[in-house]
Amino acid sequence: MAMHTETSDDGLIALLRDRGALGISDLTAAMHVTATAVRQRLNRLMNKGLVQRETTEPPRGRPSHCYSLTEKGRRQTASNFADLTLALWQEVRSIKDAQTRRGLLQRLAKKLAGFYDHSIQGSTTAERMQSVSALMADRNVPFSVKQNGALPVLTAEACPYPELAEHDRGICSVEKMLFSELLGENVRLSDCRLDGATCCRFETN
Secondary structure, three states: OOOOOOHHHHHHHHHHHHHOOEOHHHHHHHHOOOHHHHHHHHHHHHHOOOEEEEEEOOOOOOOEEEEEEOHHHHHHHOOOHHHHHHHHHHHHHOOOOHHHHHHHHHHHHHHHHHHHHHHOOOOOHHHHHHHHHHHHHHOOOOEEEEEEOOEEEEEEOOOOOHHHHHHOOOHHHHHHHHHHHHHOOOEEEEEOHHHOOOOEEEEEO
16 A cells, blocks of 8 residues: 655656665666755655655764655565565465365454554544544545444445455455454445445454
């Protein structure tokens, strides 16, 4: 789930991916733009957590700054992840024994929850759903929290895994397991886009 960047920033990200840490002068020469334009792009990307700045202080002269991709930025540039994910998912789904397959999917959901758990705040289900919604928004996937009577509903306005869902709706089960882990409650998929609903809705049992 890659974060959205402005088109003008993509070339800068590609340079840092291919050439490693670079200074302002390196970037202006490579991109054929002014230092001011480069700094504006770097500031945007640093605010998004995609680029980091390191300062080097030589024995003489002024300190210099180099810019490189953060781990988050490196993940965004790995466009072949989608192909790898699809291939791995197909291998998982090819496991014949249903109990073995389900156990593996549960472990995958727990592993994903471990990556995200530090971002989940709140003591109530609604508050934790809001954290999940914010987590997905950070990955450019629109989620919202709505009420169904007295119960909050986590609503996916778009699918986080569209390519996988097109091939196998079993990914919906993993998503349901993941949200159950993050919310600390059993979650059911009450509506699904694959069944013709306008969006996917997750409710606690």
